[in-house]
Amino acid sequence: MLNIPIKDHFRETRLYNARLTVVAAVVLVLILALFLRLAYLQVVSHRHFETLSQANRVKPLPIPPPRGLILDRHGFILAQNYPVYTLEIIPEQVDDMATLLEELKQVVSLNEADLRNFRKQMRERPRFENLLLRSHLTQEEAARVAVRRTYFSGVELEARLQRHYPLAGLGVHFLGYVARINEQELERIDKATYRGMQHIGKLGVELSYEKVLLGQVGFEKVETNAHGRSLRILERIAPVAGKNLQLNIDAKLQSLAEQALGKRRGAVIAMDPSTGGVLAFVSTPTYDPNPFVNGIAPDSYQALLNDPDKPLINRALNGQYAPGSTIKAFLGLAALEAGDFDASHPVTCPGWFTLPGSSHQFRDWKKGGHGIVDLHDAVVQSCDVYFYKLAVAMGVDAMKQFLAAFGFSQKTGVDLLNESEGLLPSVEWKEARGQKWYPGETVVTGIGQGPILVTPLQLAAATASLANQGVRPKPRLVHAIVDAKTGVAREPPTESFPPIALKNNQHLDIMIQNLTDVVHTNKGTAYGIGYNAPYKIAGKTGTAQVKSIAQGQAYSEKLTPERFRDHALFVSFAPVGSPKVAVAVIVENGGHGSSAAAPIARKVMDHVILGKASTIPGVARPVIENEE
Amino acid sequence: MDWQRLHLDKTLLFALLGLAVISLFVVYSGSAKDVNATLGHFMRLLLGFTVLVVVAQLRPEIIERWAPYVFIGGMLLLIAVLAIGVIGKGAQRWLNLGLFRFQPSELMKLAVPMMLAWFLARANLPPTLPRLAAAFFMMAVPAFMIMKQPDLGTALLVFSAGVFVLFLAGMHWRIILLLLAAIVIAAPFAWNYLHDYQRQRILTMFNPEADPLGTGYHTIQAMIAVGSGGIYGKGWLNSSQAHLDYLPESSTDFIFAVFAEEFGLIGSLLLVAIYTLIVARSLLIAYLAKDTFTRLLAGSLSLTFFLYFFVNIGMVTGILPIVGIPLPVMSYGGTSIVTIMATFGILMSIQTHRKIAE
Numbered sequence: 001m002l003n004i005p006i007k008d009h010f011r012e013t014r015l016y017n018a019r020l021t022v023v024a025a026v027v028l029v030l031i032l033a034l035f036l037r038l039a040y041l042q043v044v045s046h047r048h049f050e051t052l053s054q055a056n057r058v059k060p061l062p063i064p065p066p067r068g069l070i071l072d073r074h075g076f077i078l079a080q081n082y083p084v085y086t087l088e089i090i091p092e093q094v095d096d097m098a099t100l101l102e103e104l105k106q107v108v109s110l111n112e113a114d115l116r117n118f119r120k121q122m123r124e125r126p127r128f129e130n131l132l133l134r135s136h137l138t139q140e141e142a143a144r145v146a147v148r149r150t151y152f153s154g155v156e157l158e159a160r161l162q163r164h165y166p167l168a169g170l171g172v173h174f175l176g177y178v179a180r181i182n183e184q185e186l187e188r189i190d191k192a193t194y195r196g197m198q199h200i201g202k203l204g205v206e207l208s209y210e211k212v213l214l215g216q217v218g219f220e221k222v223e224t225n226a227h228g229r230s231l232r233i234l235e236r237i238a239p240v241a242g243k244n245l246q247l248n249i250d251a252k253l254q255s256l257a258e259q260a261l262g263k264r265r266g267a268v269i270a271m272d273p274s275t276g277g278v279l280a281f282v283s284t285p286t287y288d289p290n291p292f293v294n295g296i297a298p299d300s301y302q303a304l305l306n307d308p309d310k311p312l313i314n315r316a317l318n319g320q321y322a323p324g325s326t327i328k329a330f331l332g333l334a335a336l337e338a339g340d341f342d343a344s345h346p347v348t349c350p351g352w353f354t355l356p357g358s359s360h361q362f363r364d365w366k367k368g369g370h371g372i373v374d375l376h377d378a379v380v381q382s383c384d385v386y387f388y389k390l391a392v393a394m395g396v397d398a399m400k401q402f403l404a405a406f407g408f409s410q411k412t413g414v415d416l417l418n419e420s421e422g423l424l425p426s427v428e429w430k431e432a433r434g435q436k437w438y439p440g441e442t443v444v445t446g447i448g449q450g451p452i453l454v455t456p457l458q459l460a461a462a463t464a465s466l467a468n469q470g471v472r473p474k475p476r477l478v479h480a481i482v483d484a485k486t487g488v489a490r491e492p493p494t495e496s497f498p499p500i501a502l503k504n505n506q507h508l509d510i511m512i513q514n515l516t517d518v519v520h521t522n523k524g525t526a527y528g529i530g531y532n533a534p535y536k537i538a539g540k541t542g543t544a545q546v547k548s549i550a551q552g553q554a555y556s557e558k559l560t561p562e563r564f565r566d567h568a569l570f571v572s573f574a575p576v577g578s579p580k581v582a583v584a585v586i587v588e589n590g591g592h593g594s595s596a597a598a599p600i601a602r603k604v605m606d607h608v609i610l611g612k613a614s615t616i617p618g619v620a621r622p623v624i625e626n627e628e
Numbered sequence: 629m630d631w632q633r634l635h636l637d638k639t640l641l642f643a644l645l646g647l648a649v650i651s652l653f654v655v656y657s658g659s660a661k662d663v664n665a666t667l668g669h670f671m672r673l674l675l676g677f678t679v680l681v682v683v684a685q686l687r688p689e690i691i692e693r694w695a696p697y698v699f700i701g702g703m704l705l706l707i708a709v710l711a712i713g714v715i716g717k718g719a720q721r722w723l724n725l726g727l728f729r730f731q732p733s734e735l736m737k738l739a740v741p742m743m744l745a746w747f748l749a750r751a752n753l754p755p756t757l758p759r760l761a762a763a764f765f766m767m768a769v770p771a772f773m774i775m776k777q778p779d780l781g782t783a784l785l786v787f788s789a790g791v792f793v794l795f796l797a798g799m800h801w802r803i804i805l806l807l808l809a810a811i812v813i814a815a816p817f818a819w820n821y822l823h824d825y826q827r828q829r830i831l832t833m834f835n836p837e838a839d840p841l842g843t844g845y846h847t848i849q850a851m852i853a854v855g856s857g858g859i860y861g862k863g864w865l866n867s868s869q870a871h872l873d874y875l876p877e878s879s880t881d882f883i884f885a886v887f888a889e890e891f892g893l894i895g896s897l898l899l900v901a902i903y904t905l906i907v908a909r910s911l912l913i914a915y916l917a918k919d920t921f922t923r924l925l926a927g928s929l930s931l932t933f934f935l936y937f938f939v940n941i942g943m944v945t946g947i948l949p950i951v952g953i954p955l956p957v958m959s960y961g962g963t964s965i966v967t968i969m970a971t972f973g974i975l976m977s978i979q980t981h982r983k984i985a986e
Contacts, residue, residue, distance in 0.1 A: 012753045015798040016923055017915070023795070023927070024911055027934050031904050034938065035897065037945045041855040042893040049855025056852065057868045225872040 058234060059224045062196025065215030066161050066484075068242030070175065070205060072251035073279075073479060078175055079206065081161035085137035087145060088130035091122060093154030100152065107148060108141040110134060117295045121180075130156055132180075132198060135294055163199060163293050169286035171254045173314040174278070174416065174477055176204020177289030193217065199293065203314075205245060205477055208417045212481055215242030244482040246489070248277030253607050257282045260600040265588040267315040267456040269475075270604045273464035273573055273582040275494045276473030278414070280604060283315040318420045320453040321586055324542030324593065325382045325525075326571045327403070327448030329515055330462060331390060332379045334402045336507040341393040346374040349385040355392070355439055362388055362443050365543070379514040380524045382541060384447050391446025396437065399445055400424040405500045406462035406472065408454055413474035413495065423453040449545055460584035463571040466515070466538070467579035470500035470508060512538050516576050525594045526570065529602040532616045535609055539572030539601065541593030565589040568596035574605045581608040635684040635980040639909045640972055643902055644680075644957065648673045650887075650899065651958040657865050658879035658886040659960060665879060669960045676957075676969030683973025687981050691974060692746055692921045698735070699743035699766070705732035706773045733774045733782045734967045737932065738974070740767050740786050744793040745924035753920065754798035763794060780826055781939075781953040788935050792928040796914075846882070849874045851946045853885035854896075861892030879960040881952060884944045900941065907934045910972075913979045922978045929971045936968075 041049065070079035087108060094100050104110065114134050121131040137145070137157075145157045163178045178199040181189070185200055194200070195217050201210040218239030223231045248271075257268040261284045268282035287304055291297070296304075304312055313319065335343045351369030353362040364370065364384040370377065378386035391399060404410065409424040423429075425445060427437040444450040454462075457475060465472035473496040480489040502508060515538035519530030525541040544567040568590030573582040583601040590596030606612065631638045651673070652666060659665040709732055744763050748755050755763065767790025775783035795804070819827065853869035862868070867889040870878035878886050888896045910930030917923040933956060940955040942948035954961075956968045 008752060012798075012920060015753060016796060016927075019796045019798060020911065020915055020927060023792075023931055027907060027911070027931070030934075030938055031900065031907075033947070034900055034941055034945070037942075037947055038854070038888070038893060038896045038900070041851060041945055042857055042888065042896065043859060045855050046858045049852050050858065052852045053856035053868060056849075056874050057872055223872070225874070231872070 057223055058221050061220045061222050063218035063220055063236075063239045064161070064196045065217055065239035066241045067163060067178070067199075067215065068209075068213040068484065069244045070213075071244060071246050072249045072254075073247060074250065074252075075246075076251040077166055078171060078247070078249075078251065079163060079165055082164050083159050084135050084162045085139075085142040086135040086158050086160045086162075087133045087137060087141075088156045088158055089118070089133050090130055090154045090156065095153070100155070103152070104133070104145075104155070107144045108134060108137060113295070113297050117180075120295075130158070130196075132294070135160070135162060165289050167251065167255075168288040168290065170251065170258065171249060171281065172204070172286050172289050173283040173316060174204050174249065174281040175289070176206040176208075177202055177292045178206050179292045180295055202292070204416060205247070208415055209245055209478065209481075213242040213245065216240035241484045244484050245478050246480040246482055247477050248272070248275075248279060248479045249281060249477065250279050250608075253280045253604060254282060256280075256607055257600065257604050258284060258286065260603050261587065264590060264596075265309050265315070266590065266597075267319055267586045268583065268600060268604060269316055269456050269460035270581055270583045270608065271460055271464055271473075271475055273467035273473065273579050276461070276464065276475045276496065277479060277494075278475050278477050279581065279608060281316050281477065283313070283317075283319070285309050285311040287311040315586070315588075316456045317414070317416060317418070318455065319586070320420055320422055320455055321567055321569070322450070322452055322544040323448035323454045323459060324544035324567070324569050325384075325447055326459060326540050326542035326569045326584075326593070327446075327452070327454075328379055328382060328387055328542075329466065329511070329540035329571060330403055330406050331387060331399065331446065332375060332514060333466075333502075333507060333511045334394060334399065335375050335390050336510060337503055338390075338394050338398065338402070340395075340398070341390055343375045346372045347378070347383075347386045347389055348372050349383050351385070353385045353388040353443065355443065358440075360440060362440070376514050376517065377523075379511075379540070380517045380521060382518075382525050387446040388443045389446075391442050391444075392439070396442040396445055397426050397428075399442075400426045406465055407497065408452075408458055408462065412455075412457050412461045413497075414457060415475075415477050415492075419457065420455050422455050422458050423451060425451040448542060456584050456586050459569070459571050459586075460582055463573055463584060464582035465497075465500060466508070466512065467573035467582050468496075469505075470502060472497045472500070512576060515540055515572075519572070526572075526598045528594055529598045533574075533602065534616050535574055535605075536576035537572050537574040537602070537605060538576050539570060539598065541598060542569035542571070543567070543591070543593050544569060546589065562589055565591055568593045570594075570597035570601045572598075572601050572605070575609060581605055632980055634681075635976060636681070637909070637913070637972075637976045637979050640906060640976060643906045643909070644677075644969075644972060646902055647899075647906075647957040648677075651883075653864060654883055654887045654890075654958060655879050655960045657867060657890060658870055658883050660871055660878075661865070662879075665960055672961075672965045673957075676965040679966050680969040680973040680976070683970050684976040684980065686973075686977055688919075688922050688978050691742065691925075691977065692749070695739075695742040695746035695921075699739045702732055702735045702739040703770060705730075706736065706770060708732070710773060710776065731782075731963050733777065733779055733786065734963045736770045736774065736786050737782070737789060737967050738929075738970060740770055741789040741793050741925055741928035741932070744790050744797075745921045745928065748793065748797045748924060749920040754800060755794075757803075760794065760799060760803065763790070766790070767793075778823065779952070780822075781951040784939075784951065785932060785935065785953065789928050789932045792931040793924050796924050796927040846876050846950055847943075847946050849876065850882050850885040850944045853882075853889040854945055857889040857892045857896075859893045861888070861890050861895055864890050866890055881940065881954050881959060882944055883959050884941050884955050887958070888944075903934075903937045907937075910975055913975050917978050926975055926978050929975060933968070933971060 066081050069077060071077055091097065118131060118133050142157060149157065165175065165177065179202050180198055181194065181200045197217065201207040201213065206213065216239060219237045220233050221235040222233055225231060253270065257280045261268065261282060264284065266284055268280055269278065270280040271278045291300060335341050349364060349369040349371060351364045351367055354360060369385065370381050370383040373381065373383045373386055377383065403424055409422050411419050411421055425441065430437040441450050445452055461472055461475055473494060476494060478492060480491045482489045516536055518524040519526045519537040519539045521527065524530065526539050530537055546564050546566055568587040570585045570593045573579045583604050585597040585600045587596045652670060655669045656666040743766055747763055747766065748759065751759060767787055771783045771787035774786055849869060853867065853875050867886045869875040869889055870886045875882055875885055887899060907930055910926065910933060914923060914926035914930050917926050936953060936956045939948055939951060939953050943950050954964055957965065
């Protein structure tokens with residue numbers, strides 16, 4: 001190192017010390033900055049970060065409450081919950097969904113419907129919710145998933161309560177069902193209320209009493225790690241079970257009525273006339289609601305939709321039918337009440353009726369006519385000409401007003417959502433649609449034909465009001481709301497409409513006598529069910545035309561295709577004097593009310609009044625004229 | 629005890645031992661009570677202190693004489709690592725020496741300042757422009773090679789160690805300003821040269837909330853850990869951020885977050901104070917050093933150590949971008965503990981041999 005120049009030590013030291021001072025100052029400033037930063041994070045923003053740390057650590061996990069049970073009046077279970085193993089996915093915790101699904105396929109069986117349902121939920125459900133991939137895992141499948149649990153990220157094996165309808169299709173139209181919450185419902189519902197829940201009432205009681213059945217979601221505050229895995233429960237707020245519903249429905253009666261209708265399309269309503277309690281609410285054909293709970297397969301759903309018998313339609317609630325001659329049970333009272341018509345004078349029935357200045361013949365169902373008939377005979381024999389004349393005398397608007405008092409063309413107030421209102425035509429109604437009201441339409445309205453429409457539920461409620469001194473109760477499916485835990489039952493009060501104002505209350509008694517004679521006298525159109533009945537029934541048959549018959553042509557049941565045959569109707573209550581049940585029956589394309597509908601009503605009444613089918617022994621079946 | 633005769637500096641030694649003891653507790657907590665990891669950390673500390681004691685015995689003249697050879701040896705090893713990396717088609721930072729894996733880049737943290745101090749001490753200070761240029765190449769080439777590994781953190785430290793030497797050597801302010809201007813101009817080009825993840829990290833520093841589950845995640849979780857510690861902390865072993873896996877690298881690069889969460893502001897200030905004490909003592913040694921080589925080396929090593937802990941805590945507290953620089957002595961793993969301890973061995977050697985020589 002010979003070439004090292006002589007150093008200027010003094011100058012070097014001065015320079016070095018100056019530089020060292022600079023860096024020491026910088027170091028000092030930077031360390032002060034660190035101190036300030038730490039104080040800022042740990043003192044000033046402490047609360048903010050403390051909250052974030054808690055939010056990181058503690059996640060509230062919803063615990064869905066068990067849905068309330070639905071029972072019939074005797075405690076038979078109509079809707080229940082049972083535990084099933086479900087395989088659920090939290091998509092946010094899955095890195096590669098396609099691979100995961102492939103791997104899961106090795107462990108549990110997944111069919112196309114499961115995958116399609118899952119993808120649908122992926123589109124519709126909010127983030128960080130469990131999505132159902134498959135339910136009803138077998139014990140073996142559940143075990144296979146359980147042992148691989150740590151291997152799969154974002155996969156949860158849960159024991160969930162699943163809604164189940166043990167009686168399958170029985171009463172499906174009033175019971176309804178629950179199914180997966182869909183996109184529209186998701187927008188409507190309060191998401192906090194439905195945290196952790198995947199089902200919602202879609203129809204019937206399940207829909208109408210959703211709030212009562214639902215219960216309150218519980219929460220577990222769970223410490224979770226960064227991978228979303230729960231480590232321990234910090235706090236638990238138990239869910240509150242939904243309330244049980246005890247219905248007025250008698251499942252045995254419901255079953256009996258459904259069987260009585262058999263394969264025919266129709267509806268039966270049986271209700272307690274004093275309380276409005278619905279004992280049977282039948283619409284046939286029925287269908288099994290259970291497949292709907294977790295999403296029905298599209299082809300099964302298409303099959304239901306395309307079924308010509310339209311099982312999905314709730315005929316009892318939404319079926320709108322011409323009442324036919326059953327309307328005479330109510331218009332007969334109008335004959336007594338109305339000022340324009342003198343019910344004390346008999347009418348001659350030649351078998352047809354014409355309006356003045358018209359040659360169009362309105363036929364009576366009985367060729368050759370009923371001869372000279374008074375109101376009693378007209379009701380008992382269901383004379384059409386008598387009611388044609390009544391209708392013309394009253395006019396359509398007065399008829400509408402009178403019938404509206406029985407609840408026609410209005411909601412019955414039943415505790416089910418989406419009921420139909422039916423229709424009472426009027427001049428105004430027709431003109432509002434830009435058409436002219438023809439006098440002929442007034443004539444046919446008198447026998448429950450033409451544009452007039454009623455629902456089976458309306459018919460039953462109106463009939464109940466006849467039985468109940470003119471007081472029409474609101475039909476009630478639910479008898480009591482029962483707290484599952486305490487057993488405390490709350491009975492919603494029975495409600496009714498104001499009594500029908502009559503000029504003379506005896507008129508109602510006269511009319512009830514007439515209706516009783518329909519069933520119990522040998523000229524009565526429903527004598528076929530009355531001749532051997534051990535109790536008194538008041539009733540009225542009806543046959544509603546489906547296809548109009550050309551002038552001069554006769555209706556022949558045999559020659560008419562099944563779908564164009566007349567609808568058979570029957571309204572009744574019993575026992576006369578202390579009525580326990582009012583019944584309305586409609587059998588679509590059933591033919592005659594007397595032969596198709598009345599026997600069903602009789603079976604229903606037997607069950608309610610006697611507890612079993614019964615007849616007076618030793619009474620021979622009379623020859624009965626097929627009415628109307 | 630005569631520390632001077634043992635060639636140990638009492639202040640530095642006890643401060644480092646204090647850090648070492650604290651680090652064992654924090655590594656235990658940060659590694660989720662992993663006894664093996666804690667034991668491993670203990671063994672590294674033991675090795676580190678052994679290296680410290682051994683290096684402290686070397687006279688500064690020997691260190692000065694070895695400087696060029698250590699530098700050349702380090703460069704050869706870096707080339708070897710790069711070559712193996714190219715052949716192995718992947719990032720490569722270490723050489724597998726059978727018993728343990730050795731990172732040549734760690735060696736360069738010492739070799740570069742040693743080489744520059746040796747080189748600049750061969751002539752009068754301040755250095756002339758050609759000598760500065762030569763010195764610049766001596767630090768830029770290894771730094772560039774380390775960056776290619778890629779190990780941006782170590783590359784920055786190595787480069788910084790060189791810059792500190794140049795600065796202390798009295799590089800003219802005019803040149804410093806010129807270089808700063810050049811950096812500002814070159815920055816956009818350098819930006820293009822960075823890996824995507826490196827760019828993201830720098831962007832994230834300015835706004836971690838922009839991508840809370842992506843690149844901002846580490847910063848946010850670390851800040852949550854530090855901030856939720858409050859003044860008194862959650863207590864040892866109670867770092868929920870680390871134990872529930874929210875905090876990444878909780879026993880290595882982000883160990884300060886665990887410490888701050890468990891021991892609060894009081895603990896963090898104490899820890900920063902210990903580091904400050906070490907830096908202050910090291911700068912004092914640099915100040916007291918008598919010849920050019922030891923002055924430049926001691927100054928550079930002190931400042932590199934400061935940079936080390938400042939960058940790490942700055943990154944954990946969200947004021948600096950995330951670069952993979954561990955907290956010296958505290959962080960678990962890697963060969964860095966040995967290098968750090970060797971640094972203090974050199975500083976102690978400079979301190980103690982000077983006084984004996986007097």
